[in-house]
Amino acid sequence: ATNLEKGLSLAAAMLPEENQGKIVLISDGTQTEGSLLSVLDDLKARDITVDVLPIEYAYTDEVWLEKLELPRRVKIGETYEASVILSSRSAGRGKLTLRENGRIIYQDNVDYNAGKNRYLMPLYLRQPGYYEYVATVEAPAGKDGRRENNTAINYIYLKGEGKVLVVTDPEGDERDWQLLLASLKKAERAVEVVNAYEFPRDALSLLPFDCVIFVNAPADAFDVVQLRAVRDAVYNSGIGFLMVGGKNSFGPGGYNRTPAEEALPVSMDIHQRKVLPKGALVIILHTCEFAEGNTWGKRIAKEAMRVLGAQDEIGILCFDWSGGEKWLFELTPAAEYERLVTLVNQAQIGDMPSFATTMKLGLEGLKKSDAATKHMIIISDGDPSRPPPKLLQEFIDAKVSISTVGINPHSPQDVKVLQLIAGATGGRFYFPKNPNQLPSIFIKEAKTLRRSMIQNKTFVPQEEFPSDILKGIEAVPELRGYVLTTPKPRSETILKGPETEDLDPVLATWRYGLGKTAAWTSDLSPNWAAAWVQWDKYHAFVKQLVTDISRTERPSDLYMQSFAEGNTGVIVVEDYHKEDTFLEVEAQVAGGRRKLSKLRLKQVAPRRYQGEFPLWGRGRYQVIATAVGGGRNDRAVGGFVVPYSPEYLRFRSNPIVLGQIAEKTGGKMLTGDEEGEDIFTKERKPHASSRSIIDWFLLALVCLIPLDVGVRRVQLDWYVIRGWLGLDRKLASEEMLGALLERKKAIEFVPEREKVRRRAPRPVPRRARPAATKEKPPVEREPKPELKPAEDLERLSTTERLLAKKKKWKKGE
Incomplete structure (x- = not known):
């Protein structure tokens, strides 16, 4: 898929706001996703110009397959027809082939005209199951521009008796699954056995199976696409999933942080264990001298880290051209997986001159670790100088094993160096012919640190939670071992191990999406x-366990059809219920790029509902439609396959779109003959950028609010402040003396009245008191006008005023 909008948006985001920006776009102008209008307006607003170098092409002769149509309803033993729609821009002749599950069932040379052509081919369905049909067309040389669009894919799922798929280890022991198979067949279940290499790579291929069982099969025997298929089949299609334990299962089998672990009711990390032997792994990365060699080196290092448990330690050494031999990161708990992955992605791996320095650094780090198991992995072409025998002996004494992986060695002597290192320390030597084998090698090596999770103990499992799996079973026999796991929060632990402090699941189940999964941690x-x-209830236990988790088919009156039309996926649901009721129909789509989408279907006709959604590119799309209404709750499951991206249906470039991009942003069309100076000129237009001042206003508001509150609420006594500053000490002393004078004035008249009364003649009889009253006027006269004229007092100093008052007081006496 091509999305010019996102490409230009990402490029613009990388340009600094304060600098004038320029983008050079190299494109054919065809886009299958996004809209350019909005991003062009943003670029113009930011003054970012886009120069365009067009890629021009035109296919005059082109043949492609638009669609492979299959019958909607089929029955076993009847003959049907498949219809292939072939389009061409010119008349011609080609070979048309139809394959059923990889087997050719039709092949013929056909003539086609310009435009659309339809061809019919016979189909005969012999038994229930999943049938995938692939149609291809081969045109003569020079008569077809692209081969990517010469394929059309569709499928038919014919329901029948639900089967059980047993998946085994390609290098395993048949005794691991023989008795299990016998039990399933005795329970009258249809069983199919495949090894991990043969396991389907898409969820739709698992539709014929009600239950999938992994029997002691290691994770490195699958690829991530296969593990995603089983996870998606459980979640979206309701298929049951059971993992049976063993030395190659659960944590020791490398299932930590895999899609399969997401579906299981247990985690491979041991969280509740107080004491658990941990492992330490050191990886030495040397430049891999082949196409994308360093990318492969980083990938396999990340795969090895993913397998380790949270308590295990991981460290990586490499040669950096700027810093020589050094730790990319020293031994660190694998629980920090996300942070360590970032460091690995940023690593610059160089060509180290000698093994000795990095091996010695790694050994010192491992010696400091308290891990019970210590291991080192070296990936190299073998050309660095070999380590001295004394160093290898130090590894042997420290009980540290080394495994080596030879990648593109320059000579047989380089291979011998790697074999010597591995053989001397008790490790393994690998010489893969294909880089695709590297991740599985490192996973296998990293799994050696997880062996501590295997508990070889004899015990009798104890019932922890009641379940129909144990119906009719009152007591169970002993087991001789199991694998440590941690139950997930919503899981049900039915049988537990011998530990009393920690809950070790032996049998646990839970609901995952539409399906149910179980973990049997023993074998x-x-x-x-x-x-x-040898137990008489063994067959009953196996039957009830598989029955409990297997998919249960529910009768449904819905029929769903889903298909692709250009860049759009179409979902059509028809209701065949005996009563006509209005339904609320919703669909959930899971498909390419691990995306998930939900949409509501609209009623377009009586009993017919339809919805559309944008496709996410090529891949397989699973669709689940649910209908609710009138007391009903029905469900239909289906899907479709998009064999190629819609951009392969564009047969000429689109220079008009490219011209619009350059014109709207002020850029120019390039011819390809320009030099760097012509594109990135030194003389550019002045660039002005605006910035919001709201931040400054907010800062000012924060400062002014306390000031405003202070002015309104706080009263200041400026006389006190001046006193604090020592600016008004003289005024304070004068005010103090003035206060003393006022006090003296208030009390000076009392003695005067008393003296006047003493000087007056004492009357003999009491009736003579009125005479005393007549003599009062001398006492009541007010000396104030003479004592205290306002104008004179203001002109006098304090001392003068005191003297004046003293004189007047004496006169009054």
């Missing part, structure tokens, strides 16, 4: 379960 073979396989 079902004579190894750990010798007493179980």
Whole structure:
């Protein structure tokens, strides 16, 4: 898919706002996603110009397959027809082939005209199952521009008796699954056995199976696409999933942080364990001298880290051209996986001159670790100088093993160096012919640190939670071992291990999406379960376990059809219920690029509902439609396949779009003959950018609000402040003396009245008191006008005023 909008937006985001920006776009102008209008307006507003170098092409002769149509309803034993729509820009002749599950069922040379052509081919369905049909056309040389669009894919799922798919280890022991198979067949279940290499790579291929069982199969025997398929089949299609334990299962099998672990009711990390032997792994990365060699080196390092448990330690050494041999990061708990992955992605891996320095650094780090198991992995072409024998002996004494991986060695002597290192320390030597084998090698090596999770103990499992799986079973026999796991929060632990402090699941289940999954952490073979396989309830236990988690088919009156039309996916749901009721129909789509989308379907006709959604590119799309209404709750499951991207249906470039981009942003069309100076000129237009001042206003508001509150609420006594500053000490002293004078004035008249009364003649009889009253006027006269004229007092100093008052007081006496 091509999305010019996102490409230009990302480029613009990388340009600094304060600088004038320029983008050079190299494109054919065809886009299958996004809209250019909005991003061009943004570029113009930011003064970012886009110069365009067009890629021009035109296919005059082109043949492609538009669609492969299959019958909507089929029955076993009847003959049907498949219809292939072939389009061409000119008349011609080609070979048309139809394959059913990889087997050719039709092939013929056909003539086609310009435009659309339809061809019919016979189909005959013999038994229930999943049938995938792939139609291809081969045109003569020079008569077809692109081969990517010469394929059309569709499928038919014919329901029948639900089957059980047993998946085994390609290098495993048949005794791991033989007795389990016998039990399933005795329970009258249809069983199909495949090894991990043969396991389907898409969820739609698992539709014929009600249950999938992994029996002691390691994670490195699958690829991530296969593990995603089983996870999606459980979540979206309701298929049951059971993982049976063993030395190559769960954590020791490398399932930590995989899609399969997401679906299981247990986690591979041991969180509740107080003491658990941990491992330490050091990886030495040397430049891989092949196409994208360093990218492969980083990928395999990340795969090895993913397998480790949270308590395990991981460290990586490499040669950096700027810093020589050094730690990319020293031994660190693998629980910090996300941070360590970032460091690995940023690593610059160089060509180290000698093994000795990095090996010595790694050994010193491992010696400091308290891990019970210590291991080192070296990936190299073998050309660095070999380590001295003394260093190899130090590894042996420290009980540290080294495994080596030879990548494109320059000579047989380089291979011998790597073999010597591995053989001397008790490790393994790998010489893969294909880089695709590298991740599985490192996963296998990293798994050696997870062996501590295997518990070889004899115990009798205890019932922890009641379940129909144990219906009719009152007591269970002993087991001789199991794998440590941690139950997830919503899971149900039915049988537990011997530990009393920690909950170790032996049998746990939970609901995952539409399906149900179970984890049996012991095995079902004579190894750990010798007493179980001889137990008279063994067959009943296996039957009830598989029945409990298997998909249960519910009758449904819905029929769903889904298909692709250009860049759009179309979902059509028809209701065949005996009563005509209005339904609320919703669909959930899971498909390419691991995206998930939900949409509501509209009623377009009586009993017919339809919805559309944008496609996410090529890939397989799973669709689940649910209908609610009138007391009903129905569900229909289906899907479709998009074999190629819609951009392969564009047969000429689009210079008009490119011209619009350059014109609207002020750029220019390039011819390809320009030099760097012509594109990135030194003389550019002045660039002005605006910035919001709201931040400054907010800062001013923060400062002014306390000031405003202070002015309104706080009263200041400026006389006190002046006193604090020592500016008004003289005034304070004068005010103090003035206060003393006022006090003296208030009390000076009392003695005067008393003296006047003493000087007056004492009357003999009491009736003579009125005479005393007549003599009062001398006492009541007010000396104030003479004592205190306002104008004179203001002109006198304090001392003068005191003297004046003293004189007047004496006169009054």
